Amino acid sequence: MSTIDLKTLSRRSFLALSGAGLAAASFPQDLFAQSGRNILIIASTQDIPNYDPHTATGYSASFFLRNTYEPLVRVAGNPPEPVPGLAESWEVSEDGKTYTFALNPAAVFHDGSPVTAEDVVFSYQRALRLARGNSWMIRGIVEPEGVTAVDAHTVRFDLATPFAAFLQVIPWIFIASKAIAEANEGGDDSTTYLQANVAGSGPFKLRRAEAGALYQLQRADTAWQTGGGNLDGVIWQIVRESSTQRLMLQRGEVHISVDLTSEDMDALDGAPGVVRVIEPEYRTFSIKMNTEHGPMADINMRKAVAYAMNYQAMRDASGYAELMTGPLPNGILGHNPDLEVYRTDLDRAREHLAMTDTPEGGITLRMVHVNGLEQQRRWALIMLDSLQALNIQLDITPMNWPDMVAACQSPETFPDLFPVYQTANYGDPDNIAYAAYHSSRNGGWQNAVYHNPEADALIEAGRTEIDPARRVEIYGQLQELLVADCPDIFGVLEKRRLGMRDAVQGFAFTPVASNAIEAWPLSL
Amino acid sequence: MLRFILRRILLILPVLIGMTIIMFVIARVLPGDPVGLAAGPNATRAEIEALAREFGLDQPLWVQYWTYLSGLVQGDFGTSLFSRRPVATDLAAYLPATLELVFSALLLAILVGIPAGLMAAVWRNKWPDYLSNILSVAAISMPRFFLGLLLQLCFAMWLMWLPLGGRFPIIFDPPPGVTGFYTIDSIIAGDWDSFWTALRYLALPAIAMSLSPLATILRMMRASTIEVMHQDYVTTARALGLSPRLIVFKYVLRNAISSSLTVIGLYFGWLLGGTVLVETVFDWPGIGLYATSAIVSQDFMPVVSVALVIGVLFVTANIVIDVLYGLINPKVRYQ
Numbered sequence: 001m002s003t004i005d006l007k008t009l010s011r012r013s014f015l016a017l018s019g020a021g022l023a024a025a026s027f028p029q030d031l032f033a034q035s036g037r038n039i040l041i042i043a044s045t046q047d048i049p050n051y052d053p054h055t056a057t058g059y060s061a062s063f064f065l066r067n068t069y070e071p072l073v074r075v076a077g078n079p080p081e082p083v084p085g086l087a088e089s090w091e092v093s094e095d096g097k098t099y100t101f102a103l104n105p106a107a108v109f110h111d112g113s114p115v116t117a118e119d120v121v122f123s124y125q126r127a128l129r130l131a132r133g134n135s136w137m138i139r140g141i142v143e144p145e146g147v148t149a150v151d152a153h154t155v156r157f158d159l160a161t162p163f164a165a166f167l168q169v170i171p172w173i174f175i176a177s178k179a180i181a182e183a184n185e186g187g188d189d190s191t192t193y194l195q196a197n198v199a200g201s202g203p204f205k206l207r208r209a210e211a212g213a214l215y216q217l218q219r220a221d222t223a224w225q226t227g228g229g230n231l232d233g234v235i236w237q238i239v240r241e242s243s244t245q246r247l248m249l250q251r252g253e254v255h256i257s258v259d260l261t262s263e264d265m266d267a268l269d270g271a272p273g274v275v276r277v278i279e280p281e282y283r284t285f286s287i288k289m290n291t292e293h294g295p296m297a298d299i300n301m302r303k304a305v306a307y308a309m310n311y312q313a314m315r316d317a318s319g320y321a322e323l324m325t326g327p328l329p330n331g332i333l334g335h336n337p338d339l340e341v342y343r344t345d346l347d348r349a350r351e352h353l354a355m356t357d358t359p360e361g362g363i364t365l366r367m368v369h370v371n372g373l374e375q376q377r378r379w380a381l382i383m384l385d386s387l388q389a390l391n392i393q394l395d396i397t398p399m400n401w402p403d404m405v406a407a408c409q410s411p412e413t414f415p416d417l418f419p420v421y422q423t424a425n426y427g428d429p430d431n432i433a434y435a436a437y438h439s440s441r442n443g444g445w446q447n448a449v450y451h452n453p454e455a456d457a458l459i460e461a462g463r464t465e466i467d468p469a470r471r472v473e474i475y476g477q478l479q480e481l482l483v484a485d486c487p488d489i490f491g492v493l494e495k496r497r498l499g500m501r502d503a504v505q506g507f508a509f510t511p512v513a514s515n516a517i518e519a520w521p522l523s524l
Numbered sequence: 525m526l527r528f529i530l531r532r533i534l535l536i537l538p539v540l541i542g543m544t545i546i547m548f549v550i551a552r553v554l555p556g557d558p559v560g561l562a563a564g565p566n567a568t569r570a571e572i573e574a575l576a577r578e579f580g581l582d583q584p585l586w587v588q589y590w591t592y593l594s595g596l597v598q599g600d601f602g603t604s605l606f607s608r609r610p611v612a613t614d615l616a617a618y619l620p621a622t623l624e625l626v627f628s629a630l631l632l633a634i635l636v637g638i639p640a641g642l643m644a645a646v647w648r649n650k651w652p653d654y655l656s657n658i659l660s661v662a663a664i665s666m667p668r669f670f671l672g673l674l675l676q677l678c679f680a681m682w683l684m685w686l687p688l689g690g691r692f693p694i695i696f697d698p699p700p701g702v703t704g705f706y707t708i709d710s711i712i713a714g715d716w717d718s719f720w721t722a723l724r725y726l727a728l729p730a731i732a733m734s735l736s737p738l739a740t741i742l743r744m745m746r747a748s749t750i751e752v753m754h755q756d757y758v759t760t761a762r763a764l765g766l767s768p769r770l771i772v773f774k775y776v777l778r779n780a781i782s783s784s785l786t787v788i789g790l791y792f793g794w795l796l797g798g799t800v801l802v803e804t805v806f807d808w809p810g811i812g813l814y815a816t817s818a819i820v821s822q823d824f825m826p827v828v829s830v831a832l833v834i835g836v837l838f839v840t841a842n843i844v845i846d847v848l849y850g851l852i853n854p855k856v857r858y859q
Contacts, residue, residue, distance in 0.1 A: 196609075244688060
């Protein structure tokens, strides 16, 4: 195995230094400075077991793919907007069903071959064929035959149905080299090859992968992207304890830490050389109720519980977070900040309880939470305390996540109360609305039981409508309907917590997948 | 002796087959929906069923077991439901790290525990004995993860002598892989700088792992040494005027060490199966973390395979200990 080409600090001299005890504990910034190379180190708890662009999921894989592959468009800004990626420009037909992308002729894969429309067609067809990873975002929207290469550098999408969020979802469909994938087809549609090799055109290429320890990317010599920072490489280092991440950040051993707790952020307040990024993101944390089976099937019981809940305690227990106003993330397109939502009101809770079959309470509800998720356990305790005012007992059951997923399969096995995080994969209300409230998701953990044809119709209208003003109207109606139906106790939006050394320059927060750091714009 | 070893090796087979059956059945009868989980939150029921078919999970249990066993004979440990990586590849990546840690911890425990136990017995009811008593009680009572955090705080944060975690400086390549043990690989490569660096990274997790077996070995060694020192042949040796040093090192040590060997064999398995906390604290990329995440997500193949590998290593370690008995104490006869 070769050593890294460090210009001014050889590996041997560095190790000798380390052996002498001068740098034994860490690799502080002054050593990086001496190395003459700008290598950004990101600490994360999550491994990257698979980096096939069309089957991998999770934020760690998103980090890897955003830096080694290129999608047609990227997403940037706050609120997030599509910006050029492989496509330098695009046109949308009036009916919102045809998108034509002009590829950047300078775009090349890491092997130097040009990125063509055929590669785009191949990648979308492969994603749909494999039906894994992020392909759910375009399922039913893009059909395999609907993607065509007009010429070498123009690709056209004829959508099966208009989809307002199309430009928000395609940043997550990455373009792989058709030639490389086909040369390594291996009888399994290249999945074995691509889960451990890169066939992309991103600004960085894979240099070293050590499962469970680190993934090192280095600036591709073929990098065609314009602008960008001065990074020579990036290391994604697996650090499983958030407190260790914090210590490493304080000592300058890592430049960015993406999994810090609220307590860690408090501890970092005023730490020299450390910048805290605490920004609202579209990640909801709510308590789902069993609208189909048991006492919570009665809408008055749901409303009684929703009014009894101690929202202030919920917020306080959530660290850096803000209470949600309704089912959609605050600040997203169509969100109504003036919506009248449930807040603690014991009189109204008792009024609704009086309209149920058990007006005096005296029942026991069951709430489950994921084993080991402290936040969910705290919420269960708050719920226990809140329900005592209604003479309702709460049976709290910690469960392993696979068991909880299994419990979501039918209303009979679904608990009365089920706290769940839902992360927006793209910055559009359709994401949360469809995943959390559309009846096609029933049986899954994001929306196990709730179904209402009226809500379905509004969600479908919202995703196919392309006029933003009309969409705001539709999502306004949806929010009112969902508040009236009360399928969830709308909880909090947890703020994204990133810790960063002040040496990191060029970082701009985007409230979608902000922990899957895009390294290209950054400098040290 | 050779017949004994061969017979023990043959006896491993039914143990291993029994173990795979038990693990296989337990992993599959547990409640939960690992396939639904692996398919992701946005998978349709048809996609979940397709994934189950792809992994053969729609087949009867005995068919699944037979497929697994057939693969195992050819070195195929199956594929992870979540990462879709061959389990054999993962084991090859994670196991050497854990073994290096366990062997180092055990070596440390032996190198310190046996002489210390001997000293405590020889100077029984004197200050070395009292000191070893206090230290061993403290060492055995201290949870490993807590000790790990204390060591980090002291040696990495305050004194800055040793690294916080990891196996090697991340901006440099580890030594060329031969055994997967960075210390040994760097010796093979003749790269002493890398060797010392790898050793510094190994120090804190190995110390955290070693203290509990060290304390046990120390106490066992002390007790058996005291017992042996009361044997008639030791009294005779004393009466003959042999020097105390000769008596202790030539006659007492060899007889007293047998009981510690049993503990060492048992501790090998205990350490191997219990590395997860230390691996978490020190970010040591080993099999403990791999197994834990597989267990939590009910990823069948890694769970069964890790149990199998630990079982094989444990049984092998016990055979080695049995052989060592014979070498150390000729009174032990193997039929």
